[in-house]
Amino acid sequence: MATNITWHQGLTRGERNQLRHQRGCTVWFTGLSASGKSTIATALEQHLLQQGLATYRLDGDNVRFGLNKDLGFSEQDRNENIRRIAEVRTYACWSNSSTADDTIANRLYRYQVAKLFADSSTIALTSFISPYRVDRAIARELHADTKNVDEPLPFIEVFVDIPVEEAEKRDPKGLYKKARAGEIKEFTGISAPYEEPEHPEIHIRSDKVSVEEAVVQITNYLQDKGLLKQQN
Numbered sequence: 001m002a003t004n005i006t007w008h009q010g011l012t013r014g015e016r017n018q019l020r021h022q023r024g025c026t027v028w029f030t031g032l033s034a035s036g037k038s039t040i041a042t043a044l045e046q047h048l049l050q051q052g053l054a055t056y057r058l059d060g061d062n063v064r065f066g067l068n069k070d071l072g073f074s075e076q077d078r079n080e081n082i083r084r085i086a087e088v089r090t091y092a093c094w095s096n097s098s099t100a101d102d103t104i105a106n107r108l109y110r111y112q113v114a115k116l117f118a119d120s121s122t123i124a125l126t127s128f129i130s131p132y133r134v135d136r137a138i139a140r141e142l143h144a145d146t147k148n149v150d151e152p153l154p155f156i157e158v159f160v161d162i163p164v165e166e167a168e169k170r171d172p173k174g175l176y177k178k179a180r181a182g183e184i185k186e187f188t189g190i191s192a193p194y195e196e197p198e199h200p201e202i203h204i205r206s207d208k209v210s211v212e213e214a215v216v217q218i219t220n221y222l223q224d225k226g227l228l229k230q231q232n
Contacts, residue, residue, distance in 0.1 A: 024117070024153060025155070026124045027044070032164060040204070042057060115153060204217060
């Protein structure tokens with residue numbers, strides 16, 4: 001980190017929340033490919049927006065159709081992917097990768113982007129496999145950091161749980177089939193591990209509940225924690 005920089009104090013998080021009439025937080029969806037993370041996150045985003053709450057969903061696949069549509073997954077393209085994140089600052093320009101070659105730098109950038117949205121008093125919804133507990137712990141710690149700020153940012157981990165056999169049956173992108181055929185190496189859930197959250201704030205069995213029921217479950221949690229109350 002550079003040493004010749006100075007933190008410029010502006011609005012506190014509390015003041016920003018009051019001015020925007022809501023509190024920022026990050027709802028972090030984690031689970032296997034085809035577990036339903038993005039589907040549930042999209043439905044939740046629509047619901048919260050209809051309630052008049054500023055909400056933004058970060059999904060790696062979607063950004064690759066736009067800002068980074070010219071990039072693949074080579075080392076060079078991944079480096080360019082990160083460079084664009086650093087330049088744009090407000091886009092999640094990384095791979096929603098199912099493979100273990102997702103770089104540490106790549107993951108750290110996604111954590112920081114989610115935190116930036118939450119810090120702006122926006123409800124950030126992130127939908128990534130994020131298979132490792134240590135990485136999710138880093139994301140949580142970044143939100144808990146109160147250096148130069150008045151309060152931590154709420155971090156809500158949502159484990160979208162599904163047996164890998166059920167995920168394989170869905171397989172909308174055909175990735176499991178390719179992984180079984182050896183065409184994709186180190187595929188999460190097949191040839192690379194997925195470390196289930198030990199204490200997620202919300203646990204959803206997506207093979208047993210509907211998308212609508214999942215949205216209700218998350219919304220009720222956020223309401224109970226006072227995160228959907230519009231501030232005067």
